[in-house]
Amino acid sequence: MDFGLNSAEKMIQNEWRRFCKKELNKEYVQWMDENVDFIPEELWQKFVDIGFFKTVIPEEYGGEPVSTMEAMIMCEEMCKASVSVSLAVGATAGLGTPFIRELASKEIKDKLLPLVGEGKLRSCMALTEPGGGTDILGAMVTFAEEKEDRWVINGEKIFITGAHVSDYMIVICKTEEDARPSESLSIFLVPSDSKGVSFSKVPKISCHHCDSVGISFNNVEIPKENLLGTQGRGWYEMLVVLNPERIAVAMMGVGIMAAVYDEAFAYVKQRQAFGGQIGRFQILQHHLADIKLNLENSRNLAYKAAWLCDNNKPYHMEAIMAKVIAAEGALHAGTHGAEIMGGYGICSEFPMQRYLRDALQIQFSPLSNEMCRNMMMQFEGLPKSWA
Numbered sequence: 001m002d003f004g005l006n007s008a009e010k011m012i013q014n015e016w017r018r019f020c021k022k023e024l025n026k027e028y029v030q031w032m033d034e035n036v037d038f039i040p041e042e043l044w045q046k047f048v049d050i051g052f053f054k055t056v057i058p059e060e061y062g063g064e065p066v067s068t069m070e071a072m073i074m075c076e077e078m079c080k081a082s083v084s085v086s087l088a089v090g091a092t093a094g095l096g097t098p099f100i101r102e103l104a105s106k107e108i109k110d111k112l113l114p115l116v117g118e119g120k121l122r123s124c125m126a127l128t129e130p131g132g133g134t135d136i137l138g139a140m141v142t143f144a145e146e147k148e149d150r151w152v153i154n155g156e157k158i159f160i161t162g163a164h165v166s167d168y169m170i171v172i173c174k175t176e177e178d179a180r181p182s183e184s185l186s187i188f189l190v191p192s193d194s195k196g197v198s199f200s201k202v203p204k205i206s207c208h209h210c211d212s213v214g215i216s217f218n219n220v221e222i223p224k225e226n227l228l229g230t231q232g233r234g235w236y237e238m239l240v241v242l243n244p245e246r247i248a249v250a251m252m253g254v255g256i257m258a259a260v261y262d263e264a265f266a267y268v269k270q271r272q273a274f275g276g277q278i279g280r281f282q283i284l285q286h287h288l289a290d291i292k293l294n295l296e297n298s299r300n301l302a303y304k305a306a307w308l309c310d311n312n313k314p315y316h317m318e319a320i321m322a323k324v325i326a327a328e329g330a331l332h333a334g335t336h337g338a339e340i341m342g343g344y345g346i347c348s349e350f351p352m353q354r355y356l357r358d359a360l361q362i363q364f365s366p367l368s369n370e371m372c373r374n375m376m377m378q379f380e381g382l383p384k385s386w387a
């Protein structure tokens, strides 16, 4: 058993540490958090220049693919600096593009994948509906109707990360009236500037520099060939993308915990009370110890899930467990980190309040901790506790 990174992984870690330190310093991240609803063009371009988007497309399209482990190493570094930034680039890299890569026709891949690598194509994934995200099969009403040479889409989506700046959206719709719910979904590639598409802002307290928005589809027509994969198989085809996403969300929790720990640890050494540093108080030491415990456990489990994925072994259980403990660990860290900093813990001037706000988002997105626990016990063979 080897818990160390290999030399290629260490190189990537060093490169991304340098990149994030230089391009995502705390002042800049704070500026973004207070001023923009998506990362600025110049920052996007820096991700293009470092070759980030090439990592998610195959070599024949000019890509330089990386393993899941390598992708998670990059993700951890980004998330330490800003979960919003990881979501902003991740919506294209980890959600939209894999659908195109895995399910689109050769013509569509030839046209779009090179543009992804050059950073000229942004995408997102629109699954969740106002009626519910957890019970998406029960809640979905967005319907794509087949009409001669086209599909016509009507319905609404909610909380779609990066949709407002996307060029293309991956939209999951119902296409079958009478089939079982799990056999009634299909996946579509929808140009975001299609007639009948409109976006609405959803103000929220977390991840300010990567908005998640509402989308309305009002008789939106798309060509027949924009059906990705097989009609009616969308539910099963989605899993190809959504399983790795859970490891990436665990990395968001890991990044938040690591950032909180560094910040709070430095603070207890310099802040004075009752004639000495507050770091001598046992209760604050215990808060820090718990953050470190959760960080270490979550990081190990998340990397184990990535390793299993790269080695073609089942990893659905580990990915979900990593997501839960990292999300809950991040919320614990944000809460106690803020407490350690006293009043400064909730002041905009310091990033601690952002870590806490961002930690809230990953409790239920993309999958709630409750549903993760349901699924864990289903994987273990207990009766399905829902539906």
Ligand SMILES: Cc1cc2nc3c(=O)[nH]c(=O)nc-3n(C[C@H](O)[C@H](O)[C@H](O)COP(=O)(O)OP(=O)(O)OC[C@H]3O[C@@H](n4cnc5c(N)ncnc54)[C@H](O)[C@@H]3O)c2cc1C
Pocket (backbone or CB within 6 Å): 124, 125, 126, 127, 128, 131, 132, 133, 134, 135, 158, 159, 160, 161, 162, 204, 212, 361, 364, 365, 366, 367, 368, 369, 370, 371, 374, 385, 386, 387
């Ligand atoms: C900021 C943000 C970004 C997002 N980005 C995207 C995106 O890019 N694309 C996309 O498609 N979606 C996105 N989502 C949607 C996200 O996946 C959903 O919010 C999530 O699936 C939960 O759905 P819901 O919010 O409708 O809550 P609900 O499904 O209504 O759940 C409400 C509560 O009920 C609980 N619950 C429901 N069923 C059960 C059960 N059987 N057992 C126990 N508890 C249960 C849940 O755990 C939760 O606590 C995003 C959401 C947010 C907030």
